[in-house]
Amino acid sequence: MTIRDDHAVAADLANEAGERLLKVRERMGFGDAAALKAEGDRSSHVFLMESLARLRPSDSVLSEEATREERLDPRRLQAERVWIVDPLDGTREFSEEGRADWAVHVALWERGRLTAGAVALPAQGRTLTTAAPPKLPPFAGGRFRIAVSRTRPPEFVQKLAFLLGADLVPIGSAGAKISAVLTGEVEAYVHAGGQYEWDSAAPVAVAQAAGAHASRVDGAELTYNQADPSLPDILVSLPELAASLLAGIRDLHR
Ligand SMILES: Nc1ncnc2c1ncn2[C@@H]1O[C@H](COP(=O)(O)O)[C@@H](OP(=O)(O)O)[C@H]1O
Numbered sequence: 555m556t557i558r559d560d561h562a563v564a565a566d567l568a569n570e571a572g573e574r575l576l577k578v579r580e581r582m583g584f585g586d587a588a589a590l591k592a593e594g595d596r597s598s599h600v601f602l603m604e605s606l607a608r609l610r611p612s613d614s615v616l617s618e619e620a621t622r623e624e625r626l627d628p629r630r631l632q633a634e635r636v637w638i639v640d641p642l643d644g645t646r647e648f649s650e651e652g653r654a655d656w657a658v659h660v661a662l663w664e665r666g667r668l669t670a671g672a673v674a675l676p677a678q679g680r681t682l683t684t685a686a687p688p689k690l691p692p693f694a695g696g697r698f699r700i701a702v703s704r705t706r707p708p709e710f711v712q713k714l715a716f717l718l719g720a721d722l723v724p725i726g727s728a729g730a731k732i733s734a735v736l737t738g739e740v741e742a743y744v745h746a747g748g749q750y751e752w753d754s755a756a757p758v759a760v761a762q763a764a765g766a767h768a769s770r771v772d773g774a775e776l777t778y779n780q781a782d783p784s785l786p787d788i789l790v791s792l793p794e795l796a797a798s799l800l801a802g803i804r805d806l807h808r
């Protein structure tokens with residue numbers, strides 16, 4: 555692996571973790587979904603932790619698959635550089651044969667903001683990265699599409715879609731949904747009701763680098779590397795749609 559800078563580290567690690575996950579799927583098959591999920595989460599976490607320890611030994615890491623004690627390590631809150639990783643986002647979809655909506659997230663947080671990130675979509679054969687942010691499609695107007703969780707969509711989103719003239723598109727994995735906004739399959743992603751920093755850090759790093767809108771559903775800034783990694787709601791959209799989405803969500807919560 556040739557390491558140039560943090561953007562390249564994020565992209566290379568997400569890519570390689572993704573390649574390994576494809577092999578895990580191939581090797582184990584889909585007969586035992588629980589075992590496949592557990593092995594995907596575990597092996598990808600170990601690979602990312604070992605790689606970051608080797609390539610960036612002085613940086614902290616916050617991973618979904620770390621133990622509670624590791625996550626609560628106070629050194630992370632003093633650190634200037636923290637890698638926020640989700641070794642396998644969309645674990646459920648990873649375990650379902652034929653599904654390509656799962657991802658590997660690798661982000662770098664430095665002194666208060668996300669500075670690099672990559673989202674590998676191994677089963678789609680692509681990786682979105684801050685090294686070369688995707689060019690956003692322009693919004694042409696008219697009906698648009700909002701990506702939502704397949705299993706836990708926010709209860710207000712049906713009304714929001716009706717109000718704004720949008721269609722809901724269920725997709726697994728926060729990384730796959732935000733990537734779908736950046737590549738033009740949908741125009742927005744709305745989530746509420748629970749999520750964590752690792753679910754959104756890497757895709758938000760890429761979305762911000764691409765010039766997309768990314769915020770909490772009330773318009774507040776998304777903040778990372780907090781003591782409590784809960785980050786329960788998010789709105790990512792093409793920039794042209796952010797104002798009406800935020801206004802629509804506000805109206806529904808009055
Ligand atoms: N209500 C909730 N509470 C906690 N985590 C949630 C959640 N809704 C979604 N998530 C997490 O956000 C990611 C994307 O979810 P979804 O596919 O439903 O949109 C998943 O990450 P993991 O697959 O890494 O666990 C999932 O666990």
Ligand SMILES: [Mg+2]
Pocket residue numbers: 618640642643644752753
């Ligand atoms: Mg996740």
